[in-house]
Amino acid sequence: MAHFSDILRQWYEVNRRDLPWRETRDPYLIWVSEVILQQTQVRQGLPYYFRFVERFPGVKALAEAPEDELLKMWEGLGYYSRARNMHAAAKRVVNELGGVFPGDYETLLTLKGTGDYTAAAVASIASGEARAVTDGNVTRVLARYHGVTLPVDAREGAAEINRLASLLLNTEHPGLHNQALMEFGALCCTPRNPNCPICPLLSSCFAYHHHMTSALPLKKRKPARKLRFFHFYLIEDGLHLTIEKRSHNDIWKNLYQLPLLETDHPLSDTELLNNPLLLSLCGSRPCQITGISNTRTHELTHRRIIARFVRIQTSPLVIDGHRMIINRKEIHKFAFPALIRDYLAEAGLTSR
Numbered sequence: 576m577a578h579f580s581d582i583l584r585q586w587y588e589v590n591r592r593d594l595p596w597r598e599t600r601d602p603y604l605i606w607v608s609e610v611i612l613q614q615t616q617v618r619q620g621l622p623y624y625f626r627f628v629e630r631f632p633g634v635k636a637l638a639e640a641p642e643d644e645l646l647k648m649w650e651g652l653g654y655y656s657r658a659r660n661m662h663a664a665a666k667r668v669v670n671e672l673g674g675v676f677p678g679d680y681e682t683l684l685t686l687k688g689t690g691d692y693t694a695a696a697v698a699s700i701a702s703g704e705a706r707a708v709t710d711g712n713v714t715r716v717l718a719r720y721h722g723v724t725l726p727v728d729a730r731e732g733a734a735e736i737n738r739l740a741s742l743l744l745n746t747e748h749p750g751l752h753n754q755a756l757m758e759f760g761a762l763c764c765t766p767r768n769p770n771c772p773i774c775p776l777l778s779s780c781f782a783y784h785h786h787m788t789s790a791l792p793l794k795k796r797k798p799a800r801k802l803r804f805f806h807f808y809l810i811e812d813g814l815h816l817t818i819e820k821r822s823h824n825d826i827w828k829n830l831y832q833l834p835l836l837e838t839d840h841p842l843s844d845t846e847l848l849n850n851p852l853l854l855s856l857c858g859s860r861p862c863q864i865t866g867i868s869n870t871r872t873h874e875l876t877h878r879r880i881i882a883r884f885v886r887i888q889t890s891p892l893v894i895d896g897h898r899m900i901i902n903r904k905e906i907h908k909f910a911f912p913a914l915i916r917d918y919l920a921e922a923g924l925t926s927r
């Protein structure tokens with residue numbers, strides 16, 4: 576089994592990318608990089624990492640930051656619960672763990688949002704703790720190399736991947752082993768078109784010799800994504816616009832948006848322009864419709880958002896319940912979901 580790890584580490588020495596979090600053993604910085612890279616490609620996550628550690632170089636700075644500022648920094652990365660959980664975890668480290676960010680697996684697991692994968696990655700890299708990681712890259716390599724034909728997102732398949740990962744772990748160099756395996760999955764044994772002809776594991780790879788590289792890893796059939804129909808109203812007077820905060824327990828919690836009407840079916844233009852929300856936003860003031868967008872689709876993990884935007888000029892804008900009126904020059908201070916930020920950029924109100 577040491578052979579597998581030796582081959583990977585030799586490959587890693589030659590092929591590894593130079594990434595900032597590979598130059599440190601600081602558990603906080605490694606944790607930040609691991610959380611940013613969950614569900615995010617390295618290329619997309621890298622500028623976020625640089626901005627994040629410049630503004631929050633240590634856990635105390637993160638704990639003391641206003642949540643709005645953290646979400647603004649996270650804007651565009653998606654999966655905003657990651658940022659909210661990091662904030663809660665940082666506060667716990669400062670208030671209950673003496674302000675010292677933990678590097679051991681068991682304590683890491685107690686931090687909000689830090690699951691088995693992240694705890695194992697940080698503990699093995701920062702502290703040399705013998706913990707195997709099993710992220711998507713590792714799962715793909717192991718399923719192909721060992722010919723795991725159980726669905727890897729079902730209990731038995733995941734258990735088999737975890738068993739193999741622990742069995743193959745190089746316990747003398749767990750951090751290096753884990754990073755080599757993840758990097759190998761990201762660069763060589765890729766989801767589509769793995770680079771088998773130059774792969775150092777080719778001679779003993781099950782998938783390659785059974786023509787199953789595109790079939791493995793096997794996944795359960797996914798249920799169809801739930802459709803949600805969002806209709807946003809950009810209410811403006813030329814200088815100001817109305818926004819609201821998503822404070823309820825749902826997607827995009829604590830981010831900002833334009834006033835929203837959600838329905839369980841698409842609305843016609845007539846319905847968009849004749850509903851109680853719009854009537855309450857405009858009141859008895861004259862309202863001029865300056866645009867109705869086509870349908871846009873925004874994919875999330877379990878949902879598909881079907882969105883349209885209605886642009887309306889009116890004056891004066893009126894504060895209504897939980898909504899706020901902001902100067903258009905202040906838009907950059909608020910964190911919006913990518914769907915809305917892109918629309919505001921197209922509308923000429925902000926840059927992308």
Ligand code: SF4
Nearest residue numbers: 764769771774777780
């Ligand atoms: S031979 Fe191909 S499928 Fe097998 S481990 Fe190498 S890259 Fe992956």
